[in-house]
Amino acid sequence: MKKRLLLAFSLLVTGAQAQSPDSVTIRKIYNEVLTNSPSYEWLRHLTQQIGPRLSGSEGAQKAVDWTKQLMEQQGFDRVFLQEVMVPHWVRGAKEVAYIQNGKQKITVPIAALGGSVATPTKGIEAQVIEVKSFQELRDLGAGKVKGKIVFYNRPMDPTKLNTFEAYAGAVDQRGNGATEAARLGAVGTIVRSMTTVLDDNPHTGSMRYATGVPLIPSAAISTNGAERLSKMLKDNPGLTFYFKQNCETLPDAKSYNVVGEIKGSEKPDEIIVVGGHLDSWDIGQGAHDDGSGCMQSIEVLRALKALGIKPKRTLRAVMFMNEENGLRGGIGYADYAKKNNENHIAAVESDNGGFTPRGFGIVGTPEQRAKAIAWKPLLAPYGLHEIGAGSGGADIGPLAQLGTVLFGFKPDSQRYFDFHHAGIDRFESVNKRELELGAASMAALVYLLDQHGL
Missing domain, CATH: 3.50.30.30 (Glucose Oxidase; domain 1)
Known part of the structure; x- marks a missing residue:
């Protein structure tokens, strides 16, 4: 009898959660991404048609041009390039x-x-x-x-x-x-x-x-x-x-961060960033590091837009340049935000590969972390159990000085270093469903950050 009562109570709690507006929307986000996401095909083009994208290279510039065009095609409110000077080392x-x-x-x-x-x-x-x-x-x-x-x-x-x-x-x-x-x-x-x-x-x-x-x-x-x-x-x-x-080091070269934006409807001056780094090492295709993170970040904005969700706050997908050998893109973006007195309340980075999602690491005050951890019941049904203090990401790290709360997307890490910085980091090493689950996880977090703030 006692077991039956506990089971009934569990079902009642689960049902109540399932009917909350946030849980309904998160379910819609996952359905949209897992059914309609073009992110895997985007990754195919980035890795196989453009290929290696080391800072200062022809491949890096092609990636900038293509990514800008891709975000414009999604109908985002604004797409722009932010100039940065980057190291130019050639093998x-x-x-x-x-x-x-x-x-x-x-x-x-x-x-x-x-x-x-x-x-x-x-x-x-x-x-x-x-x-x-x-x-x-x-x-x-x-x-x-x-x-x-x-x-x-x-x-x-x-x-x-x-x-x-x-x-x-x-x-x-x-x-x-x-x-x-x-x-x-x-x-x-x-x-x-x-x-x-x-x-x-x-x-x-x-x-x-x-x-x-x-x-x-x-x-x-x-x-x-x-x-x-x-x-x-x-x-x-x-x-x-x-x-x-x-190998040799050439003079610094001009390059760009690529930024796509959906303007907030209620608090447009509060900005939430989601991003990855567009550059990669030159001996592979940069599929896990970090083509996956870039395509997932663009997919976050695409999916929310496709669902007709009008964000309260401004959402930005940022493709950072030069994470691998200089971090000029991340530093340059933080300088840009500071110069323009922008208020970045949160930033989410995906730079740990396109593997099965596990959760998010958080860099912020204990109170800010506690608020995000309180979302666990909404995210746990999707395998996101590891939500707590952790690292954010190299590119969004410089935003911490502006008071931005940082979130690092955490996929399963066991296979990442099989591919990291090697010639085998290629498109075929990324699983379509795992990539999409990661994008949906990030979109769910961005939705909650937008709705509730920190």
């Missing part, structure tokens, strides 16, 4: 690398890291020092490092269930490894790719040089290549590694 001819072990020459896959200098024209060949931390490198000292290639081989921690935590625990090797090695006289660095998967795909990414330190070339090596090099070093510490890369 050049494909890299070459091999392990020389006596008479044995073994080719391994590498990719120059974004921002790296080139090797000399003939490449670099030197003995290898393997380390797993900067402290280990410093303990070796210049006597053992000078004239060598430093091989950073600390893997992402597989015990971290949140793979972004694992990434954060390893990526310092990529970002600062060349500087730390150059201080001790190294002639180059090779960095284990940032992924938990063992494969032959090198994963590029951004690196930087400190002022006053020699600029030495740096490349990522595939995880299979790293495993092989490490094993061979144990057997023969005197082997050599050869690599050649042809």
Whole structure:
């Protein structure tokens, strides 16, 4: 009897929630996106017809032009470009690398890291020092490092269930490894790719040089290549590694953030942003990183418009430029908002891949977080259980200084770093339904933010 009463009460509560105006609208949003969304075909065009979109490249400009036209076709109230100057690094001819072990020459896959200098024209060949931390490198000292290639081989921690935590625990090797090695006289660095998967795909990414330190070339090596090099070093510490890369940094180039807007009907001066970054690395198609986030963001506005929902507040879809190697778009957009005294009450970013939605991370005051967390009963039926304190996103991060509450869309993270910054980040790696579920999740959150504020 007691179980029956509990079941009846549960059904009564569920029924009451199901009949609330917000829950009815959210159901309509999901129905619209899952039935009529063109976002997957948009992504197909962006990735397969335009392709890689590294800042300053021809592909990046094509993406700007096409995305502007796409949003104009949706009939948004305003579509405009916001100019930003961006870094212009080019990879050049494909890299070459091999392990020389006596008479044995073994080719391994590498990719120059974004921002790296080139090797000399003939490449670099030197003995290898393997380390797993900067402290280990410093303990070796210049006597053992000078004239060598430093091989950073600390893997992402597989015990971290949140793979972004694992990434954060390893990526310092990529970002600062060349500087730390150059201080001790190294002639180059090779960095284990940032992924938990063992494969032959090198994963590029951004690196930087400190002022006053020699600029030495740096490349990522595939995880299979790293495993092989490490094993061979144990057997023969005197082997050599050869690599050649042809990258260069050109003068900054003019580019743009692309912005589409639906004007608010009651509080037009309060702005809610939803966005992703339009640029991508040059060795794949940038499907998960971040073509998915861009197409989902445009779909948020399209779906709400298609349903005849007239937002109280102004909604903006922003395609940020240059997240990968400079963040000029995010910084430039925040500067634009500050200069124009715009009131951005909330910003939502999708830059974690087009996988199954799990929730949203929130950056704001405890009171603001509590209000958003109170929407859990409306969002949980759609698999959005992880709603609470977390990170927002790199591009919307600069808006925090203006008091904007930040929301980072959180899909399931287990497969993201299989593709991240690699040549296999292609259209076919994105699942249509997962992409659409993400867009609907973001649209539901934007709807609630618009209706109720923070």
